[in-house]
Each structure stands twice: as C-alpha cells, then as structure tokens.
Ligand SMILES: O=C(O)C1=C[C@@H](OP(=O)(O)O)[C@@H](O)[C@H](O)C1
C-alpha cells in the first residue's frame with residue numbers, strides 16, 4: 139500500500155493482464171458478524187483484509203469471539219448468542235458495514251442480557267446518519283443514547299440493565315437514507331425470534347436494494363430463511379437460529395472490479411483486462427456495473443468467477459442511467475464519462491452525499507479539475523467530457539473510491555498532448571486501505587505508461603556524498619522505485635571474486651554482469667537468492683566496484699539492467715552516471731557534493747557505528763583517490779550532467795537535502811502544491 143502524501147500517476151495509454159480481486163467488503167463484514175453470532179466455528183475463506191474488516195475483527199475480538207488465522211482461512215468461533223463481555227468501547231473507523239449491523243446486534247444483546255457498549259468511529263463516521271436505525275431499535279425498547287449529535291454516532295448502546303423488548307408489533311425502519319439500517323435489523327433480529335416471528339416494515343422507498351439481497355442470501359447460508367413481500371415487509375420466522383455453514387467463501391469485491399472493468403473499456407486496446415475472483419454469477423449487485431460499462435461501449439466476456447474486458451466503442455458512449463442499484467460502482471461511471479462522446483447523466487444517487495464524503499460535491503470538484511464541465515443536483519450529476527485535459531492534483535477526501543476512480547483519469551489519450559496525455563496526482567493514496575489496500579500496485583502491474591512518461595529522478599555524486607540515503611528517502615516520499623546502481627557494480631565485483639574472475643578481465647566481468655541474478659527487496663539485496671546486503675556495504679567492496687566500473691564492457695552489460703528499473707509510478711536512481719549516461723532524459727538531475735574532508739568525516743562516523751575505527755586522513759586520501767579515478771575514467775566519467783542541479787550538502791542535514799530535492803521536483807511538476 140502507498141502511504142505517501144501523494145502519488146503521481148503518469149499518463150497511461152494501455153492496460154493488459156490479470157487482476158485477482160480482494161474479497162468483497164459487504165460479504166466479509168456480514169459473514170464475520172453472522173459467524174460471530176452463531177454457535178460453533180466457521181471457516182471463512184478469502185476474507186477481505188482491509189481497514190473495514192480490521193475494525194470488525196477487532197470488535198469481534200473485544201466481544202470475545204474466537205479468531206484464528208490459518209493461511210488464507212480465518213476460523214471464527216461465535217458467541218452462540220451469549221455475551222461474553224458486558225461492556226466495551228468499539229472503534230469502527232469509517233466502516234458503515236461494521237457500525238450499522240453491530241449497533242443493532244449489540245442493542246439486542248445488551249437489552250436482553252444486560253450490557254453497555256460504546257460505538258464510535260472517525261470524524262466522518264460521526265457525520266454519517268444512523269438515526270433511522272436508532273429509532274427502530276428504540277421502538278423495540280432498546281436503550282440507545284447519543285454521545286454526540288442526535289442521529290449520528292458516537293452512541294451508547296444499552297445501559298447495563300435487562301429490558302423487555304416488544305417484538306409483537308412490526309418494527310418500522312426508513313429505507314431511503316441507507317439500506318444498511320434494514321440490513322442491520324435483518325442480521326440482528328433473529329436473536330429475538332425464540333417465541334414468535336419478528337416483522338420488519340420499510341418506510342419510504344428502499345435504496346440500494348441489491349445489498350438487501352446480499353444480506354438475505356448470507357442469512358440463508360447461516361440457516362435463516364426470511365419471508366418477504368418485495369422490499370417492504372420482511373418476516374423472520376419463529377425459532378430463527380444462526381447455524382454456521384461450517385465453511386464459507388468470500389467472492390471478490392464487485393465494486394472493486396468496476397475499476398478494472400473501466401480499465402479494460404478505456405485501455406484494453408490490444409488485449410483484455412482479465413478479472414478473477416468475481417464473475418457473472420456474483421451475489422453482489424454491483425456486478426450490474428458490467429451492463430452500464432457495456433452500454434458505454436466496453437466489450438465484456440465473463441463466466442463464473444471471472445470477467446474479461448477490452449475496449450469496444452471509442453470514444454465511449456454517453457449514458458443516462460438511474461444508478462440507485464449500484465451506488466458505489468456508479469462513481470466509476472462518472473470517471474468513464476470523461477471519455478464519452480457527450481454528457482453522461484447519473485441519476486438517483488442522493489445517498490452519495492452521506493457516504494465517506496459528500497461524493498456528488500467531491501466528484502464535481504475533482505472532475506472539474508481535469509477539465510470536465512459538471513452539473514450537479516441533490517441526487518444527480520451530469521459529466522461533460524473535457525475539451526482540454528489538465529494535469530490535476532486530486533483531493534480524495536479520505537474516500538477510497540475517489541482515489542481509485544480518479545486514478546483512471548490518467549488514461550487521457552484524448553488530451554491535447556498527442557500520444558502523451560497528462561498525469562494525475564492522487565492525494566493521500568493511503569485511503570484505498572478501506573477496501574483495496576493494494577489498488578495502486580495492481581493498477582501499475584496492468585497499466586502501461588505513455589512513452590517516456592514514467593518519471594526519473596537521477597541523483598549522482600562522488601562516493602560518500604550521501605546520495606544513497608538521499609535517493610532512498612526521496613523514493614520513499616514519492617512512492618517511487620529505487621535503483622542503487624552502485625550496488626550493481628558492487629555485486630559484479632563480489633560475484634567476480636567468488637567466481638575467481640580477475641578484476642582486469644573485462645570480457646569475463648562483462649559476461650558475469652550480463653547474467654547477474656540480482657534482486658532488491660525490503661531494503662536488502664539478493665544475488666542468486668543469497669542475501670548479500672552486508673558484504674555489499676563493506677568498504678573493501680566499494681573499492682573493488684570502482685575498479686570493476688572502469689571497464690566499458692561491464693558498464694554496457696549493466697546498462698539494460700538499469701533501464702529495467704524504470705517502472706510505474708517512477709524511479710529515483712542513484713549512482714555516478716545516472717543523469718549523464720543511463721537516464722539522460724531524467725526530469726530532474728541532482729548532483730550531490732560535499733568536500734572530501736566532510737565526506738571522510740561522515741564515513742568515519744558510519745564506520746564507528748559499525749565498530750570499525752578508521753583514520754580520518756587515510757579515509758580522506760582514499761576518497762580523493764577514488765574521486766580522481768571516477769572522474770578521469772574514459773567511459774562515463776563522474777561529472778554533473780549539464781542540466782543537473784548542484785546540491786552541496788556539506789552544511790545540510792539529510793532532511794534538509796531531501797526537502798531541497800522534493801522542492802525542485804514539485805516545481806517541475808504540472809500540479810499546484812498539495
Ligand atoms: O450493505 C452494504 O454492504 C452497503 C450498502 C450500500 O450503502 P447504502 O445502503 O447506504 O447505499 C453501499 O454503498 C455500501 O458501500 C455497502
């Protein structure tokens with residue numbers, strides 16, 4: 139997951155490959171609650187691992203459910219309807235699928251067995267309505283107190299006493315703000331059916347109906363058959379008891395699939411984007427996003443558990459659609475609308491305003507930034523494609539779907555810059571953690587950037603100038619890949635030593651370099667699968683590397699290897715000839731210097747930290763000798779590129795140097811500052 143302040147997505151042109159989707163959020167949290175209420179142990183396969191499921195799991199653990207992870211299987215041992223803990227404060231983040239159903243289940247358990255629970259979330263959760271559910275629970279006789287604004291979390295549920303609950307009259311709940319209130323009652327009220335059936339009646343037109351189908355389907359898997367009349371009246375039969383199905387599989391998330399269906403429609407030009415984990419047999423209503431995408435021109439094939447999508451009509455066809463049945467995936471349509479042949483109207487989406495953010499307002503604001511014209515109303519949005527695309531820094535409002543949807547705006551081949559398009563900056567990319575922590579990694583695996591669009595920052599400089607530390611820090615802040623090119627020369631030197639190849643044998647060294655099986659992972663370096671990080675850092679290895687690197691054939695052999703590090707979303711490359719030879723087109727070239735004495739002092743400190751005592755004069759003389767050799771070698775001598783920015787860090791701390799480079803980088807980007 140990217141945890142950077144922002145993530146720049148370069149202009150993208152094509153997509154192909156296979157994505158295996160993470161589990162459905164809606165199914166995961168329902169299954170967890172049902173398993174938590176049932177008697178016995180349920181094996182849950184392919185559960186979603188994200189912010190929303192973590193808060194549900196933490197709550198179940200606090201309540202005394204047994205949780206045991208075994209590989210991809212989670213074993214949940216339920217309460218069997220008996221409270222293990224009578225008091226707890228549960229933090230439920232921004233998960234509607236945890237807050238609403240737990241509110242109802244705990245209200246019933248606390249009232250029938252005597253308990254008291256506090257439910258809270260992130261500040262936005264305290265602005266998301268829950269009043270209609272609280273009203274329904276109060277009708278039953280459950281004490282629910284507002285700890286903040288009436289009608290919103292935080293809430294105190296129960297008061298420690300046992301209360302008689304009235305299940306003889308139908309429980310009425312409004313359905314026009316969120317379907318999750320009805321889902322919550324359906325999941326919780328089987329607890330009250332010991333002596334008589336329980337009836338729920340919906341007031342107002344129920345929204346997001348397919349989510350009720352998920353609820354009913356999963357209740358059936360847990361042995362509860364709800365009788366109903368349309369979406370107005372639901373009866374939980376007397377004696378409804380949660381019976382674990384023993385083992386249950388969570389299908390891939392259909393809302394998450396929408397981004398990759400859109401990806402295929404936009405950029406599956408030569409081949410398909412294949413989606414695995416969810417297919418045409420899905421129990422999630424958001425699978426019907428596929429129909430909307432097809433109406434816009436996408437070519438979709440599919441079967442049980444899979445979809446394959448490629449571009450059909452281009453530009454896409456504008457759409458006018460009632461989106462009430464697919465409230466989450468409909469956001470993806472708003473971004474696809476940027477590529478349509480006319481204005482797209484998405485209707486009946488009032489619930490967008492009370493989700494992770496006011497999604498109509500947020501979508502309008504961010505789509506305007508890329509150049510679209512927007513009309514918005516209380517329950518609709520009309521998107522007219524941009525006449526001119528603009529590079530935009532997208533605010534994401536701590537809303538995972540804003541981040542995921544808007545990243546697709548980086549596919550803008552219709553932009554003015556022919557064949558290149560413009561990049562998109564996604565602020566706070568971490569917010570995708572709510573439902574799809576690896577979204578951007580997955581996108582970058584499938585997407586192909588426009589020619590030359592993957593940015594490179596080259597950091598060159600003499601030995602011990604601190605370029606390795608600087609480059610690593612800059613890469614980390616930007617979420618970019620890192621190439622420590624010196625490590626390639628060092629690894630070649632080590633490999634030569636092991637293979638008994640002389641450091642003067644240019645041809646032998648070049649053969650070794652070309653076949654180098656080198657891998658960088660988690661700040662470690664592996665040669666042929668062996669961890670060589672420590673020997674690689676040895677002072678002596680640096681000296682050998684300097685001798686290896688004078689051979690033109692070795693440099694040639696390592697050239698292609700280095701170019702391969704330039705991958706989405708970007709690269710920070712450090713070395714001696716990054717800006718001059720390997721990446722002469724790098725957007726930013728930094729040449730880092732410090733006086734030989736200062737570098738020697740730093741090196742002495744580093745060595746001392748490792749328990750090695752070295753004389754300053756000797757270190758200084760050695761550095762000067764290496765500088766001379768690097769600067770005077772015939773091929774790619776160490777020198778600043780003509781367009782490099784010089785950074786003398788003799789008087790700067792690491793953070794100051796990092797900030798200086800990030801400042802230069804920001805100045806050259808087409809976005810306003812975040
Ligand atoms: O029950 C569910 O799992 C959900 C219902 C929908 O909410 P509303 O019913 O509030 O529209 C949906 O937007 C949400 O992401 C998940």
Ligand SMILES: C=C(OP(=O)(O)O)C(=O)O
Nearest residue numbers: 232233234235466493494
């Ligand atoms: C509305 C959403 O979430 P929640 O389950 O928190 O309501 C969503 O995921 O788009």
